[in-house]
Amino acid sequence: MMATVVGSYPRPKWFREYLKRIEGLQKDLDADMGKEILKKVIAEVIERQRKAGIDLMTDGQLIWHDFLATLATRIEGFVMDGLIRYFDNNLYYRKPIIRGKLRRKGEILWDFRLALEIERNLKPVLSCFTLAKLSKNEYYSNFEELLWDLGEIMKEEIKGLNVEFVQFDEPALLFASKDEIEVARDVFREICKVNAKAILMTYFSSAEGIFPEVLDFGFDIVGLDFVEGFEINIKLAREYGLKRINVGIVDARNTKMEDLKDLKAKLERILEFAKDVHISPNAGLEFLPEVKAFEKMRLVSKLKEEFG
């Protein structure tokens, strides 16, 4: 069993203020900042994860202003538009518009590469389907072409990273049509040929929409949200024999701290059919104030200790 996190972590206060100073509140975000400062804040957040007892860590996605903009602004073909609500959260993202053929214009996760200089035991977080789906397509004649181009770009990116795990965050899959899921299956099968263990992360809902197709996506581990869809996801995973699961079990969107005994009882039910699981909060931790984000990570690692 491995304790992990989904990806984002709240920015430390000093870094928040630094970004506000150099970027302002609404003009051109993703500023060209000093690498040393970024390294300093990533090291701080990695240290928080280590201290909390997280085994497989992330870089905290600390300069990601929203889930899509970081990827979109680093790929040719996207332009950024106005703010729009991110699923059912009180959190907004700039809508990417696809105006031309999508092309790789260099390293995408250059911030993650910086993090690797500090710590090797990290998983990078990318997105393909969700980025495509939440963008406005003004260039491609159909979704399939768009997803294939984006998939190729992501595959290239992973090749250069040289990591053990790579994660795709795809909450939009849970709300997709069956046609879209079939396209996603073909594209992910290709992406998952890379030389890294691939994790699919889904959240914000139960996963009935992606079964049984998700079993053929080619991922080594499939992440399900057991906060939003506990009974349904148990039923699905059991019925379809899904064993390698990232169990999103601690609520990353509410400050309320779960009872360890309850969590243990829930996880025991999942372990009746799953093995070698990763356990984590059910989403990125940036929905919480830092103090609570840390406590939630502690809870994940304590839960793991229960199964010692």
Add this chain to the structure above:
Amino acid sequence: MKTTVVGSYPKPKWLLRMIRLYNEGKIDDKVMNEAYEDAVRAVVKDHELAGIDIIWDGEMRRDEMTSYFARKIDGFVIYGEVRVWGNVYYPKPAIIDELRYKEPLAVHEFEFLRNITDKEIKVPITGAYTIVDWSFNEFYKSKGEAVYALAEVINQELRNLVKAGANYIQLDEPAIPTHPEELEIAKNAVEIMVKGVNVYIGMHICYGDYSKIFPDILDFKVDQLDFEFANRNFEDLKLLKEYDFDKDLGFGCIDVHTRRVESVEEVKRAIEMALEVVDPARLYIDPDCGLKLLPRDVAFKKLKVMAKAKNMVEYELGLT
């Protein structure tokens, strides 16, 4: 036909400096309060000079529209800030216990303002649905329960406001269009908030897809609905026509997201469009939203243009 404001106005730079000193512990409560009062006097003067009919204090004491109230209500704590988008964060409250009335939310603001102006006054206060939607809930079993509990607290404040002499209260509920499936909760909450409050009630809703709340929003127990129109080029007026709008209209006709000051002529044309939907007596002309993010001179100029446009329309209609 009257001009008014939604609520906030840019804080004078010197006040921001005072607030910083206060937070650093360098000045005491008494001095800080005097600064707030002086800032309100300045804002009132700006509103009077601009020619606004119904004014508020510019929300000089309020730092933010959720946590300012949450801090004054028992049952809330604030652990820290969370992101709204990009570099914008807010102190997100958490409900950790039963919500109970603790201290005045707006009565003190109203009483001070009443003493320094003869103008009509509108008291804006964030509504129960929006405060709960923008908070964590650790205590109540459902969102509805939390909203209704908070609505009771706000009801007490509204009653106190009426006792103090307020006759126009505005509920700010920008979160309503973000969850159209919860309109019933928001509607019930309004009924709780205004129970026994027999004064003029408005409700301000900005930044949303209004088509999702029509026509149900017309059943809310308020006298006036105040929407932003300038931001979307007045297209939402169509909705009002489509559904036989029968409330008084708060007509947001000044774009608060741009520093460009509208011309009198364009605001006048906008007011004329609004008059196709409601009679002059049912029209309240205001900016789309609070003005706090604009530079103060721009905010002032915008208000002045708005008042002038309204005067011209009134003159042409022979209403003066």
